[in-house]
Amino acid sequence: MVLILSSILFLLLVLTGKTRGVKTFGLFYLSIFLIIVYIFMMSLGFNAIIHAVIICVLVTLVTLFGLNGVNVKTKSAFKAVMVVLLFIFLLTFFIGMNANIQGFSAESLENIGGYSFDLNYSMRDVFIGMYLVCIIGTVIDTSISISSALNEVYENNKHLDKHELYESGMNIGKDILATTVNTLYFAVSSGFIGFFMWHYNASFGYILNYKSFVQEIFKLLICIIGSILVIPITSYITSRALVKDNK
């Protein structure tokens, strides 16, 4: 099944994007491989948070420089992604430490019931790490979109100074933002269908404090916050890098 769907995806990517399609497909499977390596590292007992950061940096390097080459665009995007990663790290760490959003809820007992829970490995770290890896795709996507669009703008209007460039970066960002929020909402929305059916008769106050609900919302919001935050940061860094580059 996976094989057939993968082949269809590969075929479509090659038909629409030629060599770039092949690269995209390679990147897709490399990312899956990295996620699996991450799980493997954790199973060996390595620290989940530190390795999540390493995986994020690796994915960013490969996606930006591997897919789009080394240039002003990708360098600026890389810096911006790193800044956002740091901020999200702090936010996730604060909430992960306090809100007890690690582990499983009663709905998962069917799946996990038969196993031993004595892992000697902190699930809190696993969840913090998971959220970090989770945001990286959308943050990179937004960042590279803005920095390449800004580059395009600058190529066509060399007279622009860095403030004007920054403004146009923000304008491009606003358009991207609306669709990104939409994309992310639908990517996780099917989880909510099941959740609300399970807790159909539960009170609002109960749901609002319920672990797996908070986990899902947290995932959605942290992804959105990451991709909003990356807009001004990328615009700022790219506008400065572009103008400085040519003076």
Next chain:
Amino acid sequence: MKNKNLIVLLIILFVISIISIVFVYNDYFLYKRPILKISSIKEEVETSEMTNEKYYTQTIYGTIKNGKYKGNKVQLINHATKSGVYDERFHKKSELFVELTNNGKEVVSFSQIKRDKYLVILLVIFLDLILLVAGKKGVKTLISLAINIIISMVAIFTFQEHYKTLNMLILYFGISIMFIITSLFITNGKGKKTLAAVSSAIASMFISFGLAFFVIKIYGKPLPYWTLEYIEAVHQYENFFYVTILLSGLGAIMDISITISSSLNELIVKDPKIKLKNLVKSGREISKDIVGTMTNVMLFTCYTSIIPLALLLIKNNIILGEAISRYGKIELIVVLTSCIAIVLAIPISLFISTFILKPQNSKGGNK
């Protein structure tokens, strides 16, 4: 003048944010269930020799913050592990929902930790950021998001009330079309551009879903639906799986459709005499840049959710490959079908957008 207004708005935003956070830190009166605020914890640790797991026995002292027994000082005992797979280790300052007995002097059980404040903090950061970065467009995005959430809830309640007679998949086809129409029209306004995007998105949705459905039905052995979360609650297992496939890529499809239709529209407005061939060529150039990172968005947001479960299995001596193929298969299929939908949406949007935006070669469509 404009700057002054902006500063006033910023101050209002800031004040509202602070008030909401302070409010949610003190909203005990909103809950009927008694809330216990922990004042101190005595903790004993035991280490298992077999697994090296640390077991904590926490004696928790605290005060009831609401209801009839407000102010009562109570204590309770909590067992937790270092791993925390299914139990919770509490911290000082944590607040718990508890059940009381004996005139509010003893704790029978505790159900949840109070998490609403963290939700509100995140929500405030999200709202502030979206308004600061995107201004009016941010408001539009929020309205469209709110309407989508309302539609989602209505759909869930409708299905829950009529699940015996209603086919979930057919219901969600209707709902998805509503999602597409409302989201695109709210964020992009009326006009040919949006019309083109809506038609492209609906067509892409049906074609890519049809392809996925066909492939899974024809070639697929029975899939492990039971690994989907909450599956026992949704009454129609197989349909729920297809609904997941339908919805996951929907946002991405809309993204591609509107990007292509608005850039084609831009090209036509700038040069009404542009040749069809050049239009398609530019459209393909634009879409090439989007696809590579979009597929990764789907991958990272959806596929990472397998991490905790896969890790639990591996720690239980199940080999990596087995753990991932057993519990990650459905997720991977969902991600793959969404990515196929993304890639398919490009030629479909290109075709439909050129068709709608440029009906005759001489007249340029715009608005």
